[in-house]
Amino acid sequence: xxxxxxxxxxxxxxxxxxxxxxxxxxxxxxxxxxxxxxxxxxxxxxxxxxxxxxxxxxxxxxxxxxxxxxxxxxxxxxxxxxxxxxxxxxxxxxxxxxxxxxxxxxxxxxxxxxxxxxxxxxxxxxxxxxxxxxxxxxxxxxxxxxxxxxxxxxxxxxxxxxxxxxxxxxxxxxxxxxxxxxxxxxxxxxxxxxxxxxxxxxxxxxxxxxx
Numbered sequence: 001x002x003x004x005x006x007x008x009x010x011x012x013x014x015x016x017x018x019x020x021x022x023x024x025x026x027x028x029x030x031x032x033x034x035x036x037x038x039x040x041x042x043x044x045x046x047x048x049x050x051x052x053x054x055x056x057x058x059x060x061x062x063x064x065x066x067x068x069x070x071x072x073x074x075x076x077x078x079x080x081x082x083x084x085x086x087x088x089x090x091x092x093x094x095x096x097x098x099x100x101x102x103x104x105x106x107x108x109x110x111x112x113x114x115x116x117x118x119x120x121x122x123x124x125x126x127x128x129x130x131x132x133x134x135x136x137x138x139x140x141x142x143x144x145x146x147x148x149x150x151x152x153x154x155x156x157x158x159x160x161x162x163x164x165x166x167x168x169x170x171x172x173x174x175x176x177x178x179x180x181x182x183x184x185x186x187x188x189x190x191x192x193x194x195x196x197x198x199x200x201x202x203x204x205x206x207x208x209x210x211x
Contacts, residue, residue, distance in 0.1 A: 002034030005100050007114040018096075020088030020121045023080050028100055028114055031074040038110075040065045040102045043079045047087070047094040050118055057094055058084050069102075088123040095119075 006029040009015050018024050028043055044062040049055035060081035069075050079098065087094065098115040 002032065003038065003102070003110070003112065004031040004033060005029065005112040005114040006031070007098065016117065016119050017122055018083050018119060019124045020083050021085035022124055023082055026079045026081075026098065026115070028077045028079055028098070029074060030069055030077065030100065030102070032069045032071055035071050036105055037068050037070050038102050038104055039068050040075070040077065040100070042101050043077060043098060044101070045079065045081055045096065045098040045115075047083070048097055050093060050095045053095065053097070058087065083121045085123075087121045089121075091120075093118050093120050 008027045008029070010025060010027060012018065012024065030038075030040055032038055042062050042064045044060065046059040047057040049057060063077070063079050065077055067075065067077075077100075096115060096117060096119045097113055100112045100114055101109065102112075103109050
């Protein structure tokens with residue numbers, strides 16, 4: 001049909017080992033060397049048992065394109081898959097098959113496998129996680145701030161009035177005066193007024209007494 005399909009793994013120099021649980025990106029090149037247009041329908045992939053291609057170990061998501069490629073044109077298609085973490089480790093190998101499905105102008109279907117090789121899946125060592133570290137630092141700072149605030153409120157007497165010697169002896173009059181300064185001033189004025197009346201009455205009595 002005059003079609004040349006190629007592949008590439010931009011971020012994987014070793015094309016026989018792929019990380020478990022991580023996204024693997026592949027570029028599929030479709031070169032139309034014919035004299036008719038073709039329509040690229042989709043790319044699909046999966047792990048198969050090396051001794052029996054009919055036995056599928058893991059199927060990957062099919063990427064649909066539906067893109068027409070004219071004669072003499074080359075187009076590149078991005079395909080991504082995630083090897084299962086359960087397949088990682090050990091000496092097991094799998095056949096990674098990526099199939100490119102396309103059709104001609106008359107509707108004839110074609111399939112090419114640009115990649116069909118034996119590969120393995122390895123475990124990924126996450127190492128030091130900076131996001132978790134900064135989260136713990138933030139929680140520690142928040143706890144320290146709350147502790148400082150609680151100590152400040154306790155030292156400033158926010159949680160209750162100070163207990164004076166009069167309060168401990170059962171005399172709350174002075175405490176009431178401190179809590180209610182306006183009421184205290186009214187009481188003082190009343191006492192002065194009462195003292196003035198007592199003086200007037202005393203003068204009246206002394207004046208009425210016979211000399």
